[in-house]
Amino acid sequence: MRTQVAIIGAGPAGLLLSHLLAADGVESVVLETRSEEYVASRIRAGILEQSSVDLLREVGLGERLDREADPHRGIYLQWPHERHHLDFVDLVGRQVFVYGQTEVQKDLVTAAHARGQQVVYEVSDTALHDLETDRPSVTFTDQDGQEHRLEADVVVGCDGSFGPSRSAIPDGVRQSWERTYDYSWFGILADVPPSTDELIYAWHDDGFALHSMRSSTVSRFYLQVPNGTDVADWSDDRIWDALAVRLGHGLDGWSLATGPITDRSVLPMRSFVQQPMRHGRLFLAGDAAHIVPPTGAKGLNLAVADVALLAPALTALLKGDHAPADAYSDTALRRVWRCTHFSWWMTTMLHTGTDPFDRQLQLSQLRWVATSEAGAAGLAENYAGLRIGF
Missing domain, CATH: 3.50.50.60 (FAD/NAD(P)-binding domain)
Incomplete structure (x- = not known):
């Protein structure tokens, strides 16, 4: 050949x-x-960055994407009793797409x-x-x-x-560089409409949680769990209870919708770069x-x-x-x-993690990002995507 x-x-x-x-x-x-x-x-x-979507459109792969993708202007950052919206379009003139x-x-x-x-x-x-x-x-x-x-x-x-x-x-x-984190993500897919219009990134004493989505009828959720977690140890009720607590069920009248879980897996967290x-x-x-x-x-x-x-x-x-x-x-x-x-x-x-000092630093950083235009713009610029070739 x-x-x-x-x-x-x-x-x-x-x-x-x-x-x-x-x-x-x-x-x-x-x-x-x-x-x-x-x-x-x-x-x-x-999640597709603006640059990825622009490229797919340019090379003739954007027809179904434009029809079915869900454009998002930003994300929510949350910690106990507070939820803040970061609008990427207002901050940096770019958005992301759920596809x-x-x-x-x-x-x-x-x-x-x-x-x-x-x-x-x-x-x-x-x-x-x-x-x-x-x-x-x-x-x-x-x-x-x-x-x-x-x-x-x-x-x-x-x-x-x-x-x-x-x-x-x-x-x-x-040469290679690697970082293995002390925790994993427990991820689920559920046949339930999203309870949010845009992704929620939630800091909580019990661990991180993320509310994402795949469509108007399918939601994607993640929970921070210890490395080595067995999916069999997490019943449906335990999963939904943990998500409700970490995502702030009841915060300003917000509620988490639940439904049938169709997929579950544990994803180790690591960084690796080879050059x-x-x-x-x-x-x-x-x-x-x-x-x-x-x-x-x-x-x-x-x-x-x-x-x-x-x-x-x-x-x-x-x-x-x-x-x-x-x-x-x-x-x-x-x-x-x-x-x-x-x-x-x-x-x-x-x-x-377990260090109370680190937790206070995290909360301070979250407050700064959520309330400082400079901090929010930095997150938005990176999340919505740098230009290809940066």
Whole structure:
């Protein structure tokens, strides 16, 4: 097999990259360990930044998004007895959109089928070769047990934390930084209309809580829990009681609607950055290079920003212009570290620990953000999204 760009991973980063490359006349083949149905059903991020939405619209992927996404002007910050609205549009002239990663994936898959994109699902034993030459390749085994070699001009790893691409950068070249937090998120999906018009980020002595949503009939909730929490220890009643307490049921007459819980999971909280994001003819994008805690809603948006930079860089490289590809890692990492810091800042401001001194500092910071135009604008600028290429 032969192609110009071999893409490992058929999630949003990989399929969006293939879409952008196709628009520039560049051929690619996408390899994916999981089935198409599995990738499409993964419940992940739900917030798109203004820049991500602008890009999706520009490249012809905005029709259903414009019809079904829920634009939000801001968020609510809350602590006991107080809830404050931050209006991003008033503060920085930008907004965010509730449109789940599953919906983005559906749009990308539909577009891939429409243009005849070659995506090979359910592969195994994926390995990368000759990355320091101008003829790299990827070997893999298909679902029928047949072994293949895919030769390419460039290999792009969009295969997340556990794929082979990240580790294909040699030990003496790669550097990494990691932060593991002392808590996790217990997340649920519920068939219940949202009890809020915009997301509520709640600080509470019992732990952080978040009220999000996926549609007008489906709500998404998170609770701060200890690492190692077993979902079986949390009954439906316990979940709804904890959410009601932490989200302020009864605050100024507000009430939390409850309903059937359709999905529950525990998500460990961690930050990870690896650099460089390019080695020879291998380029990394999305979770293959960086992980952020979900508090700042940055994971999917960082992946979009990565491939928005990478696609024109690869197009130029294939035409003989090496400069954009040479600059890709440094340019992408500036945004990665900014978003990593913002995600850490939001996380440490809102998640409670055992130190009473730290709790008072958190409350002071929350009051400052909620009541200072400068503090609110800083949060709004980062949450609604910096420009791609920052």
